[in-house]
Structures are given as structure tokens and as C-alpha cells.
Amino acid sequence: MEYGSEVQRLFAAPLHCGELPPNVPGLASGEAEDRTQPVWVRFQLEVAEGVVRRARYRVFGCPHTIAAAERAAEWLEGRPATALAALDLREIGRALGVPAEKLGKLLRIEDALAACRRSLETRTELNDGDTTD
Amino acid sequence: MMREIYLDCAATTPVDPRVLAAMTECLEREHANPSSSHSAGRRARALVERARAAVAERLGVPPATLVFTSGATESNNLALAGMLAERGGERAHLVTSRIEHKSVLDTAKALERRGVEVTYVASDPNGRVPPDAIAAAIGPRTALVSIMHVNNETGVIQDIERIAELCRERGVPLHVDAAQSAGKLELPLARWGVALCSLTAHKLHGPKGIGALYVRDGVPIAPLFHGGEQERSLRPGTLATHQIVGMGRAFELADPAAEAPRLAALRDRLAERLLALPGVRLNGAAAPRAPHIASVSFPGAEGESLLLALDGVAVSQGSACMADSPEASHVLTAMGLGDALAQSTLRFSVGRFTTEDDVDEAAARVAAALARVRSLAAGAPAWCSA
Numbered sequence: 330m331e332y333g334s335e336v337q338r339l340f341a342a343p344l345h346c347g348e349l350p351p352n353v354p355g356l357a358s359g360e361a362e363d364r365t366q367p368v369w370v371r372f373q374l375e376v377a378e379g380v381v382r383r384a385r386y387r388v389f390g391c392p393h394t395i396a397a398a399e400r401a402a403e404w405l406e407g408r409p410a411t412a413l414a415a416l417d418l419r420e421i422g423r424a425l426g427v428p429a430e431k432l433g434k435l436l437r438i439e440d441a442l443a444a445c446r447r448s449l450e451t452r453t454e455l456n457d458g459d460t461t462d
Numbered sequence: 463m464m465r466e467i468y469l470d471c472a473a474t475t476p477v478d479p480r481v482l483a484a485m486t487e488c489l490e491r492e493h494a495n496p497s498s499s500h501s502a503g504r505r506a507r508a509l510v511e512r513a514r515a516a517v518a519e520r521l522g523v524p525p526a527t528l529v530f531t532s533g534a535t536e537s538n539n540l541a542l543a544g545m546l547a548e549r550g551g552e553r554a555h556l557v558t559s560r561i562e563h564k565s566v567l568d569t570a571k572a573l574e575r576r577g578v579e580v581t582y583v584a585s586d587p588n589g590r591v592p593p594d595a596i597a598a599a600i601g602p603r604t605a606l607v608s609i610m611h612v613n614n615e616t617g618v619i620q621d622i623e624r625i626a627e628l629c630r631e632r633g634v635p636l637h638v639d640a641a642q643s644a645g646k647l648e649l650p651l652a653r654w655g656v657a658l659c660s661l662t663a664h665k666l667h668g669p670k671g672i673g674a675l676y677v678r679d680g681v682p683i684a685p686l687f688h689g690g691e692q693e694r695s696l697r698p699g700t701l702a703t704h705q706i707v708g709m710g711r712a713f714e715l716a717d718p719a720a721e722a723p724r725l726a727a728l729r730d731r732l733a734e735r736l737l738a739l740p741g742v743r744l745n746g747a748a749a750p751r752a753p754h755i756a757s758v759s760f761p762g763a764e765g766e767s768l769l770l771a772l773d774g775v776a777v778s779q780g781s782a783c784m785a786d787s788p789e790a791s792h793v794l795t796a797m798g799l800g801d802a803l804a805q806s807t808l809r810f811s812v813g814r815f816t817t818e819d820d821v822d823e824a825a826a827r828v829a830a831a832l833a834r835v836r837s838l839a840a841g842a843p844a845w846c847s848a
Contacts, residue, residue: 340767340771343838346837348841362843362845364845367764367802367846369839369843371841387839387842389839389842391764391766391767395767395838
């Protein structure tokens with residue numbers, strides 16, 4: 330399997346891989362998996378005043394999936410939580426040169442982030458910037 | 463710069479310097495076409511026949527039973543398609559197993575599209591194809607049974623002696639893919655009574671691009687190619703003299719009795735170190751295995767990521783012929799491994815130039831890479847390890 334230099338760089342230094350403390354305020358978590366691929370992704374976001382302060386993830390998956398998760402986490406930090414809806418994993422996949430047959434794995438990242446987004450919506454983080462829950 | 467350690471000898475092996483010397487001498491001195499009748503051609507022909515005799519001697523068969531091909535993939539294609547064309551054509555029945563190399567399975571599928579009925583016999587959880595299951599699959603229209611000697615992913619050895627006996631009793635010819643076993647295990651083709659056997663040079667420190675098909679005297683097969691009388695018209699085309707010389711020298715040098723104990727000791731040394739890591743398991747552990755291959759599963763560490771993290775150690779995630787496929791190994795899943803565990807499996811294979819230092823250093827690097835990749839997936843559900 331060929332990997333582009335950016336995939337190799339992100340895989341070698343997945344700075345956002347990890348997890349946030351469970352008691353952090355404004356924490357949203359989401360998981361997704363596809364056992365047939367096989368791939369599992371968990372994302373955690375710390376959202377304060379409607380802004381993603383920290384993004385962390387764990388991945389059981391291939392280097393392309395790990396690199397895409399790292400790129401997604403990089404992109405999210407510092408952005409309004411409403412930007413979650415604008416994150417396009419297909420675009421990240423194209424930028425990283427992910428083979429077409431692997432794009433399905435990347436979509437599990439999107440699913441995990443969608444679960445984060447739903448978690449935030451129930452706490453109105455996306456609506457009024459209220460960080461209490 | 464990190465020292466590169468090569469543990470992928472089941473994919474291909476480095477050319478032995480003695481093989482290279484023989485090939486170089488041939489390329490420098492003998493350029494003539496071995497089919498030409500002038501003296502230069504006759505000299506080239508003599509080199510081809512000397513190499514054929516060397517391969518034949520290693521196998522204990524008459525030289526005239528060997529047909530040079532481009533490698534085991536072509537030999538497997540020629541064996542299956544060539545035999546089926548001669549024995550029943552589209553009405554014929556082929557018996558093979560689910561754990562064969564893709565060059566057999568894909569040829570079988572191509573034959574199926576032409577109307578041939580194919581039975582794919584399952585292996586047991588240790589990767590052995592039960593001889594009785596093969597016998598049970600043989601029917602009145604069965605034209606050929608094709609079973610590999612050593613599995614290229616797990617190293618598990620099939621009971622060819624018993625399978626050959628059962629085929630003989632039923633009057634059905636047997637084809638054996640011996641790409642992984644030649645030079646590592648004895649191949650008593652005549653005693654077994656197999657009809658066809660696929661061979662290649664590059665798995666035993668010979669050159670790539672050259673192989674052979676053993677065709678027992680009197681066994682009828684049709685050629686895949688047309689356009690010349692070389693190799694008894696079974697494989698027309700100008701003979702690659704230097705490649706054939708290299709194959710002959712490689713087979714001269716590959717003595718299983720001398721090499722197998724050393725290879726097995728290296729394989730076991732490596733396996734012992736890897737199995738000391740948490741959760742690691744050896745596939746086919748309860749079956750007889752070839753001395754050079756260890757298939758090792760690392761639960762919780764996705765294999766492609768483990769492979770990339772393992773920079774500087776050349777190993778494979780299953781077959782080299784499937785290296786770009788995102789699918790789990792058909793061999794490992796046929797042995798009962800789940801998709802995740804099959805994806806978390808690496809094949810380590812040693813060769814003539816592998817040293818104890820190589821396997822010790824590789825095991826240490828695997829331990830470090832494994833810890834890193836498992837940490838990326840910390841907290842993953844249990845199915846990621848099953």
C-alpha cells in the first residue's frame with residue numbers, strides 16, 4: 330500500500346490521539362464502527378462558549394483513517410462547534426490521497442463526529458453557546 | 463539510518479550471489495537462442511538442459527517432465543486451464559480448497575465462468591485441508607484436484623501424500639502448487655504420484671520471472687499460448703536462457719536437509735519472542751508448518767498500521783499478491799479468524815541470509831510498534847481484537 334508524505338507525517342505524529350478527562354466541562358463524545366471494514370473511531374470534543382477548544386480521538390484502523398482523524402481534529406480545534414456540519418471527510422480523503430476503496434472507513438469518522446454533534450445539540454451547545462450542562 | 467531487516471522471504475528472496483554469478487556469466491557469454499541449431503545456439507541449449515536436469519534432480523523426476531514457465535502463477539494457470547481443456551472442458555469438475563493462492567482461486571473462478579463446476583473444500587481451524595473432505599468432493603466428472611503443498615500465508619503443510627493416495631485410488635490427477643515448499647521441504651513427486659506440480663525460482667534465492675510446471679509423463683494438458691514448439695509446445699516462446707540457468711543453480715543450492723533446520727530455528731526464535739508479547743497468537747500452531755513462515759496475529763493492532771509503524775522491517779500482511787487489497791485474508795478468515803483479527807496479522811518469513819540478530823532486532827521493533835499502534839486504539843471494543 331502506498332502512503333503519501335502527508336499521511337506518513339500525520340501517522341507518525343498523531344498529536345490529537347488520546348482522550349479528554351471525563352469531567353471536562355462541555356465534553357461531547359461520539360463513536361462509530363464498521364466491523365466489515367474493520368474500523369472503529371471515537372471522537373471527543375471539549376466545547377466552550379460554542380467553540381471547539383480541544384479535539385481528541387482513538388482509532389482502530391488503517392494509516393489513512395488515522396491520518397484523516399488527525400487532520401479532522403486539527404481542523405476542528407478553534408472553530409465554532411457549528412463548523413462540525415461543514416467538515417467534509419471526503420475532501421480530507423481526497424487531499425490525503427486516500428484510495429477510493431477506503432473512503433468508507435473515513436466516513437466512520439464523520440459518523441463519530443455526527444454523534445458528537447447530536448450530543449451537543451441536546452445540550453444546546455450549538456444553539457446559544459451555553460456551556461453548562 | 464535504521465538498518466533494514468528483510469523478513470519477507472515468502473514473498474520473494476534475495477538472489478544468491480552464486481546464482482547471480484551463473485546468470486551473469488550466461489548473459490555475458492551465451493546470447494544465442496537455445497532453439498537455434500548453430501553452435502552458439504547449441505551451447506545455449508546445453509545450458510538450458512543442464513539447468514533442467516538440476517531442477518529435476520532436486521525433485522527426483524526425469525528432466526523431460528519439466529516445462530519452463532514465467533513462474534508459479536503461470537504454472538498454476540497452465541495446470542488448471544490446460545488440464546481442464548483436455549479432460550472434459552466445460553463439463554468438467556475441479557476440486558480445490560478455499561485457502562489456495564489467488565493464482566489458483568482466480569483461475570478456478572475464470573473456469574467457473576466458462577461453465578466448469580468447482581468445489582472449494584474448507585480447511586480446519588489450523589489451516590489443514592482434510593484429505594477425506596477432498597476425497598468426498600471427488601465425483602465422476604472430476605478432472606483435477608489442485609492443492610497447495612505449503613500455504614503462502616501461514617506456512618501450514620498439507621498432507622499431500624494422503625491426498626495423492628486418495629486421488630490415485632479414484633483415478634483423478636492431482637496438481638500441487640509447491641511454490642513455497644520447493645527448497646524448504648522434500649518434494650517426492652514420483653513417490654506421491656502427482657500429475658502436475660508448480661514451481662518457481664524466486665522463492666529460493668533464484669531470479670524472478672522464471673518457474674516450471676512438472677507434467678508427469680503421459681499426463682495430457684493443453685497449452686495456454688500458441689506460436690512455437692519450445693517446451694514440447696506447452697509453453698512456446700524464446701527460452702530465457704539466463705533465467706533458466708539461474709533457476710537451475712538456485713535448485714542446486716536449495717537443499718532442504720541442509721537448510722530447513724536452520725530456518726526452523728530462526729522462525730521459532732522469532733515466534734518465541736513475539737508470542738511473549740501480550741495477546742499475540744501464532745496461526746496454524748497445531749499443524750505441521752514449513753520452516754520459514756510464521757503467521758502471527760496481534761489483537762487490537764490493525765495490521766496495516768502495524769506494518770507502517772514497523773519501519774525498517776520488511777514483512778507482509780498476508781500474501782504479497784494481495785498487498786493492495788483492503789480485504790481481510792481469505793486464508794485466515796477460512797481458518798475461522800474474524801475480519802479484525804485477520805487484519806491484525808502479519809507474516810514473517812526467513813531465508814538463507816537471515817541471521818539471529820535480524821530476528822532479535824525485528825522482534826524488538828515489533829514490540830515497540832505494537833505498543834504504539836495499540837495505544838492509538840485504546841478503549842476499542844472487544845470485536846477489534848477478535
